[in-house]
Amino acid sequence: MSKTKYAAYKPAAPYFDLVRGALGDLVDGEHFFDVVTDGTVYEVRYDFPGWPRVIRGRTDLMAAFRGYVDNIALQSADRLLVHRTEGARVVVIEYEVHGTILATGATYDNRFCSIIEIENRKIAHWRDYMDSLAAWNALTAQARSAAAPTAAS
Known part of the structure; x- marks a missing residue:
């Protein structure tokens, strides 16, 4: 990952590196943000507070990820499975993140x-599915533990 250009996004580096590695020579650019354009559509197929369902363009995607790295620091990303379809124009990746x-x-x-979906060696469209409950549980862990009854109650 470019150490200076994307330094603010270091907390998500394991994710960016995993994705960039999964796409390999199908796209041009060193970093994840180098392989998206102003025309890229990043769509999430889940409702999650504070995260838009559709992000259009590189600038808005970088802004959304800035909010992500302000809240979550990843230590690793793994368990990658890569499935290439339609002559490698469509790539499906399955993976896990830990942070x-x-x-x-x-x-x-x-x-x-x-x-x-890849067009002209860049990401044209991204559809994302995640375990929303896992994210919700992690983000509300403190609130749940504070509200949970204790043995002394």
Whole structure:
């Protein structure tokens, strides 16, 4: 990952590196943000507070990920499966990420499946599916533990 150009996104580096590696020589650019354009559509197929269902263009995607890295620091991304279809124009990746919720220190582990359409050696469309419950549980861990009854209650 470019150390200076995308330094603010270092907390998501394991994700970016995994995706970039999964796409290999199908796209041009060193970093994840180098392989998206102003025409890229990044669509999430889940409702999650604070994250838009559709993000259009590189600038808005970078802004959304800036919010992500302000809240979650990933330590790793793994369990990658790559499926190439339609002459490698469509790539399906399955993977997991592991990290920490910065506000609470809670562990964050999640599973994803992403369908990526490539045009002109760039990401044209991204459809993302994740374990929304895993994300919700990690982000609300402190609130749940504070509200849970104790043995002394």
